[in-house]
Amino acid sequence: MIRGDKMISLEKRYENFKSTIEECGSYLLLEDDDTIKHNLFEEFSIDIISFLHEDTLNLFLDEGMIDNDILEKSIELRNAYLELERIPDMLNVETVKTSEKWKNILRKSDEISELLYW
Incomplete structure (x- = not known):
């Protein structure tokens, strides 16, 4: 992935992946409306496109940063969100x-957070 004229390292992409997962979760139900709106409709909606893209997830899988369970749940999360976004x-x-x-989307994000090990 390129930003400007620099490649983002795999480690930085993984940090962004984790941050994306953290932007969404059941904890948001306890937050104020502005936080929910910001996290889901400003941050998560953009970040999910890149950092939960199947190609990116497969890179993480190949490097042992995630396992098949995290891969599958991440793809499910991305697809469920993109479906709702329509x-x-x-x-x-x-x-x-x-x-x-x-x-279900918030819980799926919680599940992924609990499984992360890298």
């Missing part, structure tokens, strides 16, 4: 707090 009515804080689909 439905404008799902992209608001109230829906995050009440929708079972959103709660």
